[in-house]
Amino acid sequence: MTRTDANDPIAGAAPKDRSVSLFDRARAHPFILLVIVPTLVAALYLFTIASAQYRSEAQFVVRGLEPQPAPASGVGQLLGLSASLSPGQQEAQSIREYLRSHDAVRALRGEGVDLVAIYRRPGTDPLSRLWSPAPRAETLLDFYRDHVDVIYDPDDNITRLSVRAFDPADAQRIARALLALGEKRVNAYNARLFDASLRVASGESQRAQDELESIQRQLGGFRERERDLDPAATGAGGARQIEEQQARLDRAAATLADMRGKLSPNSPQVRAMAAQVAAASAALEAARARQTGQPEAVAGRLGEYEELRLQQEFAAKRYEAARARLEQARTRAANEQLFIVAVVEPNLPEKPALPKPLRTTLLILIGLSVAYGIGWMLIAGVREHRS
Structure with a gap:
């Protein structure tokens, strides 16, 4: 009996019929296979596995x-x-x-x-x-x-x-x-x-400062070498001295001329006044020589001194302008600071x-449903077109 049941074609066909029926059910209900099952899998992951x-x-x-x-x-x-x-x-x-x-x-x-x-x-x-x-x-x-x-x-x-x-x-x-x-x-x-x-501003300011210091050192060396703090002032003083000597000489010469018209040339007064005129003339020539006529005269030193002073003034102005630009750059940089x-x-x-x-589960369900509906309509349209 057992052997007969084992060899019975009807009894042996039951499992095959059951497997075919499951496949047929899946084919008969594609919405469950393509929409419901993926949604359930996603929901299982999101509700139980996904990390917060x-x-x-x-x-x-x-x-x-x-x-x-x-x-x-x-x-x-x-x-x-x-x-x-x-x-x-x-x-x-x-x-x-x-x-x-x-x-x-x-x-x-x-x-x-x-x-x-x-x-x-x-x-x-x-x-x-x-x-x-x-x-x-x-x-x-x-x-x-x-x-x-x-x-x-x-x-x-x-x-x-x-x-x-x-x-x-x-x-x-x-x-x-x-x-x-x-x-x-x-x-x-x-x-x-x-x-x-x-x-840039700091470099320009530093260069102007170095130039000013260099000219000041040259000016100090010139004064030490020539032993004259201010040749311009010395020259002005010498000019005033020349004017005074010239005035003294003119007065003495006028007095001598007046005395010669009244007294004998060999008169002691005339001789004394003539000596004064000669002394005044010698003093005038010496004063002029100190100004212009000697190698160490003021005129020779004054040209170099004036050139150094002019360079010093220009360097000082450049330094002041560079310092002003540096301060402006610092102010601008401070104002442009961000935080x-x-x-x-x-x-x-x-x-x-x-x-x-x-x-997320609802979005997946809605998305798969929409995709399934679009696919179903496309397939239905193709079948209708073929028929």
């Missing part, structure tokens, strides 16, 4: 001491007449690009923030975590950009920073480190701006931002 991700958010602005230019009006924007970007806006955009770059990832490692360890935290589901324990730089950067958003709003000049991690403290830690990196970046920008603004103001500090999240299992 926490988001820490911060907002900051890059400002300077100088007032920001007013944004373009609505009409100006429609006409394409947008206002030029201020240094703060330009630097805010550059900071955004920096915080999303390889440099930021490398700098975070230098700040003690190990992104690989944070995003490979034990207990994280395999689909959400960073897979490789030693990822390539490009792989780590892509994963980092998926979890860190830096959005700059040019209308209100606010940069919004959002960081997701599998632990609330890790998300807040990364956000704080990124804010610190942005501040360091701004400080480096300020240092470069200060150096660039003052380098980061944290509008919103990084928060410690308490509620997971992702995943959102219910909403």
Whole structure:
């Protein structure tokens, strides 16, 4: 009996009929296979397996001491007449690009923030975590950009920073480190701006000062060599002395001429006055010789002295102008200094931002249903066309 049942074709066909019926049921209900089953699988993952991700958010602005230019009006924007970007806006955009770059990832490692360890935290589901324990730089950067958003709003000049991690403290830690990196970046920008603004003005001022000091040394050496503090004053004094000697000589000569008309030439008074005239004439010639007629005369020293004084005056004016430009450059550089103001500090999240299992499941169901409906209509259209 048992052997007969084993060889019975009807009894042996039952399992085959059951398998065929399951396949036929799947073919008969493709909506269940293509929509319901994937949705259930996604829901199972989202509700039971997917790891919670926490988001820490911060907002900051890059400002300077100088007032920001007013944004373009609505009409100006429609006409394409947008206002030029201020240094703060330009630097805010550059900071955004920096915080999303390889440099930021490398700098975070230098700040003690190990992104690989944070995003490979034990207990994280395999689909959400960073897979490789030693990822390539490009792989780590892509994963980092998926979890860190830096959005700059040019209308209100606010940069919004959002960081997701599998632990609330890790998300807040990364956000704080990124804010610190942005501040360091701004400080480096300020240092470069200060150096660039003052380098030329400082060099020009130093050259003017060196030139002035060199001329002053030459002037001091000239005075020491010639033993004359001010040849111009000496020359003026010599000129006054010549005038006095000339006046004395003229008076003595007039008196001598008058005496010769009244007295004998051999008169003692005439001889005495003639001696006075000769002495006055000799003193006048000596005074003139001291001014112009000798190698060490004042006229010979005065030319070199006046040239040095003229060079000194020009150098002093150049030095004063260079110092004024240096002060202006310092003031301008100080006014152009930028700094980061944290509008919103990084928060410690308490509620997971992702995943959102219910909403995500509904979106998957709706998306698959729409795709299934479109596919069903296309297939029905093809069949109708063939028939």
